[in-house]
Amino acid sequence: EIYTLSLHDALPISIHPALVRSAHHHVDAYDTGDNRREALRLRADVTGIAGRYLIQIRAHDLALIALHASLRDALEIGDIQLAAASVSSQAWAMLRQGRLDEVERLSITTADQIEPKMSTATPDELSGWGWLLLRAAAAASRNNRAAEAREYTRTAATAGTRLGEQTHDLAGHKTFGPLEPQLLLAEVEMLDDHPDKAIQIADELPRGVGRTDTSSWDRYHLDIAQARLRLGDADKATNIMTKLRQTHQIGRAHV
Secondary structure (H helix, E strand, O other): OOOOOOHHHOOOHHHHHHHHHHHHHHHHHOOOHHHHHHHHHHHHHHHHHHHHHHHHOOOHHHHHHHHHHHHHHHHHOOOHHHHHHHHHHHHHHHHHOOOHHHHHHHHHHHHHHHOOOOOOOOHHHHHHHHHHHHHHHHHHHOOOOHHHHHHHHHHHHHHHHHHOOOEEEEOOOEEEOOHHHHHHHHHHHHHOOOHHHHHHHHHOOOOOOOOOOHHHHHHHHHHHHHHHHHOOOHHHHHHHHHHHHHHHHHHHHOO
């Protein structure tokens, strides 16, 4: 029997190797039909998760192997949105390797290929396209191309606006909505030495649209703390950092 998989199940890392082995077993067990298609989808999903975990522990080469495998399976079954999520994660791994030109080129080329029609786009389509643009922006901003990075984030914001609210567990277990482009834009402004603009973005964040994932939210607050410090407001910077520390201390206490 093949089960659906969600990151919200909070699966322990220790069982991921067993999940990968099980996914391989299911693909080998079915030659044709809906069962094989679902087995390939599940394996693409599992190897995608494994790749993202390997990025987090800085095993970037292994992560790319897993993500390439995820992409192959997704393309075999024609699951374009799962394939886009795999490419987006590949771009993240390559970004952490400093391959900035490659990341921007890969992300924009893929985004151009899957650009959705806004009037009929599904949340998965909007997320896949939007995240690729944000990967391109992250690379461009680190490559002294702030103007291009701003344009990518503004374009991605059209997808977030179309969604209207934060949407979770999209293809590849992504979260996307109105917040992600704005959070990335604050990072772009910090990298371009404009802490004042980062603070302005913070003041204008969309309200009442839901929550993003914890890691994105924390990175954004680190950017804003740095912006406050560079503008001479050490007290506000300290308050931000203190709240982050308290939040995660509380989180550890409940584990």
